[in-house]
Amino acid sequence: MRRAVTLLSTLVLATTLLVAPGAFAPVQAQNPITKDGQNPMGAKPTADSVNEEFLFKNADKITGRVSIPDKKSQNLIQPQGREYQSFREGYLPWIGAAFILGMIGALGAFFLWRGRILTDDTQESGRKILRFNAFERFTHWMTAVCFIILSLSGLNYIFGKRLLMPLIGPEAFGALAQWAKYAHVYLAWPFMFGVTMMFVVWIKDNIPNRIDWAWIKAGGGFIGKKHPHAARFNAGQKGVFWMVAGFGAAMGVTGVMMLFPFALLDINGMQVMQVIHSLIGIVFIAGILAHIYIGTLGMKGAYDAMGSGKVDLAWARAHHDLWVEQEQAKTLSGPQIGGGRRHPAPAE
Amino acid sequence: MARMKFLCDADRCIECNACVTACKNEHEVPWGINRRRVVTLNDGKPGERSVSMACMHCTDAPCAAVCPVNCFYTTADAVVLHSKDICIGCGYCFYACPFGAPQYPRVGNFGSRGKMDKCTYCSGGPEPDLSVAEYEKYGSNRLAEGKLPLCAEMCSTKALLAGDGEMIAEIYKQRVIKRGYGSGAWGWKTAYRETVAI
Numbered sequence: 001m002r003r004a005v006t007l008l009s010t011l012v013l014a015t016t017l018l019v020a021p022g023a024f025a026p027v028q029a030q031n032p033i034t035k036d037g038q039n040p041m042g043a044k045p046t047a048d049s050v051n052e053e054f055l056f057k058n059a060d061k062i063t064g065r066v067s068i069p070d071k072k073s074q075n076l077i078q079p080q081g082r083e084y085q086s087f088r089e090g091y092l093p094w095i096g097a098a099f100i101l102g103m104i105g106a107l108g109a110f111f112l113w114r115g116r117i118l119t120d121d122t123q124e125s126g127r128k129i130l131r132f133n134a135f136e137r138f139t140h141w142m143t144a145v146c147f148i149i150l151s152l153s154g155l156n157y158i159f160g161k162r163l164l165m166p167l168i169g170p171e172a173f174g175a176l177a178q179w180a181k182y183a184h185v186y187l188a189w190p191f192m193f194g195v196t197m198m199f200v201v202w203i204k205d206n207i208p209n210r211i212d213w214a215w216i217k218a219g220g221g222f223i224g225k226k227h228p229h230a231a232r233f234n235a236g237q238k239g240v241f242w243m244v245a246g247f248g249a250a251m252g253v254t255g256v257m258m259l260f261p262f263a264l265l266d267i268n269g270m271q272v273m274q275v276i277h278s279l280i281g282i283v284f285i286a287g288i289l290a291h292i293y294i295g296t297l298g299m300k301g302a303y304d305a306m307g308s309g310k311v312d313l314a315w316a317r318a319h320h321d322l323w324v325e326q327e328q329a330k331t332l333s334g335p336q337i338g339g340g341r342r343h344p345a346p347a348e
Numbered sequence: 349m350a351r352m353k354f355l356c357d358a359d360r361c362i363e364c365n366a367c368v369t370a371c372k373n374e375h376e377v378p379w380g381i382n383r384r385r386v387v388t389l390n391d392g393k394p395g396e397r398s399v400s401m402a403c404m405h406c407t408d409a410p411c412a413a414v415c416p417v418n419c420f421y422t423t424a425d426a427v428v429l430h431s432k433d434i435c436i437g438c439g440y441c442f443y444a445c446p447f448g449a450p451q452y453p454r455v456g457n458f459g460s461r462g463k464m465d466k467c468t469y470c471s472g473g474p475e476p477d478l479s480v481a482e483y484e485k486y487g488s489n490r491l492a493e494g495k496l497p498l499c500a501e502m503c504s505t506k507a508l509l510a511g512d513g514e515m516i517a518e519i520y521k522q523r524v525i526k527r528g529y530g531s532g533a534w535g536w537k538t539a540y541r542e543t544v545a546i
Binding site: 048049051052053055062063064065066067068070072073074075076077078079080082085088089157158160161165170171173174177178181182185258261267270271274 | 358359365380382385387388390391395396399410413415416418433435437439442446447448460461529531534535537538
């Protein structure tokens with residue numbers, strides 16, 4: 001019975017096809033596409049088709065749908081990659097060289113002109129006052145060591161292949177760059193922690209005020225012999241503090257974005273992060289070079305503050321007179337000596 | 349020497365993804381890495397087109413330019429290859445690539461996202477041709493055997509063309525003239541700074 005029905009329906013279909021061939025023939029007979037791009041189905045392949053030029057008029061990149069979970073692969077063409085290429089290879093090395101060599105040159109010229117800044121001996125010379133306690137020094141040096149390694153490994157991303165690779169060869173440079181990258185990625189965390197700690201510990205002494213303005217107008221003591229008044233930090237040091245806080249935050253945010261690529265941003269966002277990270281990094285390095293200079297070679301007595309933590313009282317009086325007065329007011333009887341503890345009460 | 353290029357005729361591509369599968373199989377590409385993919389534009393709308401895309405082996409390749417360790421090199425056939433021994437997995441080539449070609453074995457970058465992997469135009473890497481080391485790192489080397497990339501070779505509609513740039517441009521030109529339309533050589537302007545003039 002079932003076979004009979006199948007046979008019958010096949011026969012009916014065959015008869016229909018034989019009887020009415022005209023219904024199908026025209027479509028098969030003619031070329032489906034005529035000269036003007038029309039076809040009998042009503043579709044206009046030329047006009048309907050999407051094309052690159054049209055899509056780029058509406059958006060700056062061409063995006064579609066893919067059948068794989070990787071969202072990034074939905075971008076078919078993003079010409080911004082070429083712009084990123086021209087920034088990174090065309091401008092960035094020159095900007096980097098200009099800022100860093102410019103700063104080294106400026107510091108060298110300043111050293112030749114001004115020489116090492118010395119402090120006149122007074123009757124307070126030789127006595128010590130605690131400037132930074134052990135915790136402050138630890139935080140500073142942890143951040144500083146991270147910063148130096150981050151700077152060198154960061155500069156390696158720009159200048160390594162230009163300066164180092166020709167010297168040591170591609171294999172050795174590849175291995176070195178790999179370790180530099182690990183260092184850059186992992187030391188970013190203690191660096192960010194250190195910047196946060198320094199911010200918390202020192203912000204109370206770094207709020208700009210009227211004394212800073214007078215300090216700036218007086219040339220900060222760099223020009224001439226007279227020292228303007230300054231509290232614990234002068235306007236220059238406050239500048240370094242706010243630079244580290246601001247640039248540190250910017251480097252941290254852009255850096256974390258690159259540590260977790262595409263977590264929050266698309267491809268263009270990633271490019272912008274890399275551009276910001278590299279530009280600020282270069283200015284940051286140049287700024288810290290000046291900080292290192294004045295804290296070591298540029299000024300006699302300044303290094304002790306972060307070295308032993310105790311500075312010469314004459315130096316402190318000359319550079320941070322208001323702070324010395326403050327500290328002495330705390331103890332009532334002269335400078336604090338030793339680990340920041342007050343003087344033992346005199347024996348009665 | 350030939351100047352090897354890819355050209356995807358979007359008016360022929362039927363989004364079968366066989367090129368993707370063939371590539372993965374031929375090179376034993378690890379899970380999560382797609383050297384080639386098919387992107388569908390205007391999906392479900394009139395004029396929908398699909399384009400099979402991988403590394404375009406650009407002229408003045410952006411990936412090679414931005415690489416901080418110069419791990420890229422261009423072969424005599426103008427194929428852009430790289431050395432996984434030198435790559436540090438920084439991800440800059442992905443930011444620079446206009447076509448999203450570079451792939452990484454791991455998604456995150458904490459520590460490392462691993463050595464970059466991308467389309468080799470079926471021509472391996474810096475290791476000796478057809479060696480085991482080359483196969484393990486980069487997949488098979490069909491070019492060394494005198495064959496063209498498998499994705500294009502087995503394309504069922506011959507939408508994906510691979511070979512000398514001038515030759516495949518000529519084939520595409522003939523097709524456009526014959527059928528009366530063509531949506532263009534996708535990505536050529538960005539990759540090669542020229543397009544197929546018809």
